[in-house]
Amino acid sequence: MQKRKLREIEVSEIGLGCMGFSHGYGAIPTEEESIRLIHKAYELGCTLFDTAEAYGPFVNEELTGKAVKPFRDKIVLTTKFVPVFQEGQEIPEGKLSKKGVTNALNDSLKRLQTDYIDIYYEHRVPQDSKVEDVAEWMGEFIKEGKIRAWGQSQSTVEQIRRAHAVTPLSAVQSEYSMMERMFEKDVIPLCKELNIGFVAFSPMAGGFLSGKYDKNTKYKGDDVRRVITRFMPENVEKNQPMLDLLNEVAAKKGATPAQISLAWMLHKNNFVVPIPGMRKVERIVENFGAANIVLTDDEFNNIEKELNKITIYGNRTDEDIHKLGTVKAIKIN
Numbered sequence: 001m002q003k004r005k006l007r008e009i010e011v012s013e014i015g016l017g018c019m020g021f022s023h024g025y026g027a028i029p030t031e032e033e034s035i036r037l038i039h040k041a042y043e044l045g046c047t048l049f050d051t052a053e054a055y056g057p058f059v060n061e062e063l064t065g066k067a068v069k070p071f072r073d074k075i076v077l078t079t080k081f082v083p084v085f086q087e088g089q090e091i092p093e094g095k096l097s098k099k100g101v102t103n104a105l106n107d108s109l110k111r112l113q114t115d116y117i118d119i120y121y122e123h124r125v126p127q128d129s130k131v132e133d134v135a136e137w138m139g140e141f142i143k144e145g146k147i148r149a150w151g152q153s154q155s156t157v158e159q160i161r162r163a164h165a166v167t168p169l170s171a172v173q174s175e176y177s178m179m180e181r182m183f184e185k186d187v188i189p190l191c192k193e194l195n196i197g198f199v200a201f202s203p204m205a206g207g208f209l210s211g212k213y214d215k216n217t218k219y220k221g222d223d224v225r226r227v228i229t230r231f232m233p234e235n236v237e238k239n240q241p242m243l244d245l246l247n248e249v250a251a252k253k254g255a256t257p258a259q260i261s262l263a264w265m266l267h268k269n270n271f272v273v274p275i276p277g278m279r280k281v282e283r284i285v286e287n288f289g290a291a292n293i294v295l296t297d298d299e300f301n302n303i304e305k306e307l308n309k310i311t312i313y314g315n316r317t318d319e320d321i322h323k324l325g326t327v328k329a330i331k332i333n
């Protein structure tokens, strides 16, 4: 796979989101199988692996750290802290304090079996928090060598500007796919202006863009598709025009809908890096294969034109996900 830059950090143009190996999509593979899949991703050229303390909580960092250990120095390992206490983290100063975040970082380093994190994200940025304080602590962690760079997730233009003025951000990680383009209007242009990489989470819209799920598909356990409105049967049906568009382009290009949706994103901006989640070898091969699908400018412009005509029904919000009761509610923007 070709490489891209998240500011100064070089990564493969498609990364691997490791969350689903422990959290958020129902039944999980065994540890042995998860490690095999993570190794497969590395063999196929993936050098960006994403986790977070909140996934599990904690267990996804342990798994990811164990899996990438044999090639730790050859990859970019990213993790995140949340602004609310996870089990066992409680201290009087609060989670969003220098001590709270330092403790979280030290614990993530231990779980990941590493002495540095490549990009350390603030997983959600509460509206009423002082982003400058967090940015300052991140600058100190960089000087100490505990992290190479830092980022924010689902932050606003204002939060990005304020934080970046204190300690430059290397990445913003937020939801982005053909189904969810809300950040195209402000955050993505700002990232371009400030030379901040944009890491696209849920780039496959939770699998919808693969075309392999329909209104009768059932989801179990902590699978967010039980509660997010994008997967309500009536919305799945109403969003069919998106799959029709992908199927049409895919047939012409000899590719799959999933690959076309990723190729569209890769073509659009060279500082955007998608991190799909997948737990089957054939899906890893399929999604990374998108890096070989090159759209001409005409093909890309035609997709854009058609995409702009499509109305999207439903979305993926933290508020809906909290209904599952598997993650702690975070007051955000």
Ligand SMILES: NC(=O)c1ccc[n+]([C@@H]2O[C@H](COP(=O)([O-])OP(=O)(O)OC[C@H]3O[C@@H](n4cnc5c(N)ncnc54)[C@H](OP(=O)(O)O)[C@@H]3O)[C@@H](O)[C@H]2O)c1
Pocket (backbone or CB within 6 Å): 016, 017, 018, 019, 020, 025, 050, 051, 123, 153, 154, 173, 174, 200, 201, 202, 203, 204, 205, 206, 207, 208, 210, 212, 258, 275, 276, 277, 278, 279, 280, 283, 286, 287
């Ligand atoms: N910063 C944040 O707040 C935040 C939030 C969410 C996620 N993330 C990060 O972003 C990563 C990706 O998010 P996501 O897991 O929601 O991404 P996603 O790729 O949009 O959705 C993952 C789901 O789509 C399915 N899928 C992916 N490719 C497929 C294909 N080719 N064919 C059929 N099904 C396919 C997966 O199936 P299987 O896994 O069952 O194979 C899984 O159920 C996470 O792992 C995490 O690291 C960050």
